[in-house]
Each structure stands twice: as structure tokens, then as C-alpha cells.
Amino acid sequence: xxxxxxxxxxxxxxxxxxxxxxxxxxxxxxxxxxxxxxxxxxxxxxxxxxxxxxxxxxxxxxxxxxxxxxxxxxxx
Numbered sequence: 001x002x003x004x005x006x007x008x009x010x011x012x013x014x015x016x017x018x019x020x021x022x023x024x025x026x027x028x029x030x031x032x033x034x035x036x037x038x039x040x041x042x043x044x045x046x047x048x049x050x051x052x053x054x055x056x057x058x059x060x061x062x063x064x065x066x067x068x069x070x071x072x073x074x075x076x
Contacts, residue, residue, distance in 0.1 A: 031037045 028037075031040065
């Protein structure tokens with residue numbers, strides 16, 4: 001009986017994962033069709049730049065507050 005339950009649960013979980021992958025693919029295709037994919041990529045790229053800038057600023061402030069002169073090489 002336990003084996004049947006295990007097999008049933010594996011089949012159901014595999015089906016659920018396939019459905020999830022299919023949903024993600026459909027959303028991706030819809031976003032690309034509507035031109036949203038490029039907008040999302042721009043937002044992701046801007047987020048990376050912003051996060052990097054915040055890291056450099058944090059490092060510079062930490063170095064300044066600790067009395068260490070540091071050059072971060074920032075071009076922001």
C-alpha cells in the first residue's frame with residue numbers, strides 16, 4: 001500500500017512541476033509578445049547598477065568611518 005501511495009505522489013508531483021513549467025513558459029511568451037521582456041530586462045539592469053552603487057557607497061562610508069583611506073574605483 002505504501003508503494004502505491006509513493007507512486008501516486010510521485011506522479012502527482014511530476015504533473016504539478018510540468019504544469020508550473022508550462023505556465024512559466026506561457027507567461028514568458030506573453031511578456032515577449034507584449035514587449036514587456038525588454039522593459040523587465042531594463043529594470044533588472046538598473047537594479048543591478050543601483051545595488052552596485054549602494055555597495056560602493058557603503059564600502060566607502062565604512063572605510064571613512066573606520067579611518068582607513070580606501071579607493072573604491074567607483075565611476076558612479
